[in-house]
Amino acid sequence: xxxxxxxxxSCLNENCFIKKHVHLEQMxxxxxxxxxxxxxxxxxxxxxxxxxxxxxxxxxxKVKAVKTGINGREQIVRLTQDGDTLGFRGxxxxxxxxIGAYALEDTMLCNFSNEDMLEILHNVPEFTxxxxxxxxxxxxxxxNNIRKIAQMNVRERVIDTLLYIHKKxxxxxxxxxxxxxxxxxxxxxxxxxxxxIRVISSLKKEALIKTVGKKIGLVNIEKLKVEIIEHx
DNA sequence: GCATTAATTGGTC
DNA sequence: GACCAATTAATGC
Numbered sequence: 001x002x003x004x005x006x007x008x009x010s011c012l013n014e015n016c017f018i019k020k021h022v023h024l025e026q027m028x029x030x031x032x033x034x035x036x037x038x039x040x041x042x043x044x045x046x047x048x049x050x051x052x053x054x055x056x057x058x059x060x061x062k063v064k065a066v067k068t069g070i071n072g073r074e075q076i077v078r079l080t081q082d083g084d085t086l087g088f089r090g091x092x093x094x095x096x097x098x099i100g101a102y103a104l105e106d107t108m109l110c111n112f113s114n115e116d117m118l119e120i121l122h123n124v125p126e127f128t129x130x131x132x133x134x135x136x137x138x139x140x141x142x143x144n145n146i147r148k149i150a151q152m153n154v155r156e157r158v159i160d161t162l163l164y165i166h167k168k169x170x171x172x173x174x175x176x177x178x179x180x181x182x183x184x185x186x187x188x189x190x191x192x193x194x195x196x197i198r199v200i201s202s203l204k205k206e207a208l209i210k211t212v213g214k215k216i217g218l219v220n221i222e223k224l225k226v227e228i229i230e231h232x
Numbered sequence: 233g234c235a236t237t238a239a240t241t242g243g244t245c
Numbered sequence: 246g247a248c249c250a251a252t253t254a255a256t257g258c
Contacts, residue, residue, distance in 0.1 A: 181238065181239085182238075182239065183238080183239095193238090193240095194239095194240085194241085197240060197241085198240090201240080201241090214238075214239075
């Protein structure tokens with residue numbers, strides 16, 4: 001992971017917490033102290049259980065956050081992209097990261113140290129307020145995910161994750177802009193890769209989706225939405 | 233082009 | 246619906 005220069009002033013991520021408050025005078029000194037680096041595709045930059053080294057912000061790229069479960073099975077708990085925040089779950093209360101994080105493509109990251117983050121939380125109320133709203137929203141999302149995994153069947157869960165990654169990462173040239181393996185879709189939907197493959201091939205037969213190599217494209221989004229509408 | 237890895241399919245429990 | 250095995254497709258080097 002080599003060091004790289006990313007400047008907040010030229011950053012285009014309007015949804016980034018740091019960027020949102022970069023105009024505040026108190027933020028200046030922290031921004032100067034931030035560290036940034038590039039993480040290559042498939043590399044891990046947060047290790048579950050390792051000591052917390054501050055908060056990460058994605059400058060550009062895509063990342064999965066995972067929790068390791070029983071007999072080594074992984075659960076993808078979050079997928080993130082430009083401007084998103086990582087490592088906030090254990091922040092403040094835990095000394096160690098509660099998740100692991102892997103780059104899904106070459107990703108440029110910004111990192112603020114623990115000390116700086118704590119100082120920001122104490123000194124910049126606008127920032128703290130926004131972060132609190134963010135936590136509330138994230139809590140709601142994760143509760144929704146619990147419900148989905150508990151109540152939806154496999155087909156519905158796969159459709160749901162396809163719709164989710166489609167919405168979050170978009171689709172160009174008819175395929176979703178995110179390189180997830182079938183295994184990773186399974187880790188997200190809480191099932192196995194074989195199940196995912198089976199759902200994908202029946203959806204393909206029904207002409208609701210299409211595949212180009214390992215890439216997936218949604219063809220009939222409305223029909224897919226109808227299938228899971230009662231779980232919304 | 234070969235070797236490794238991922239996707240797919242079929243079968244068993 | 247998970248786990249296993251065999252085949253085929255894709256990808257790295």
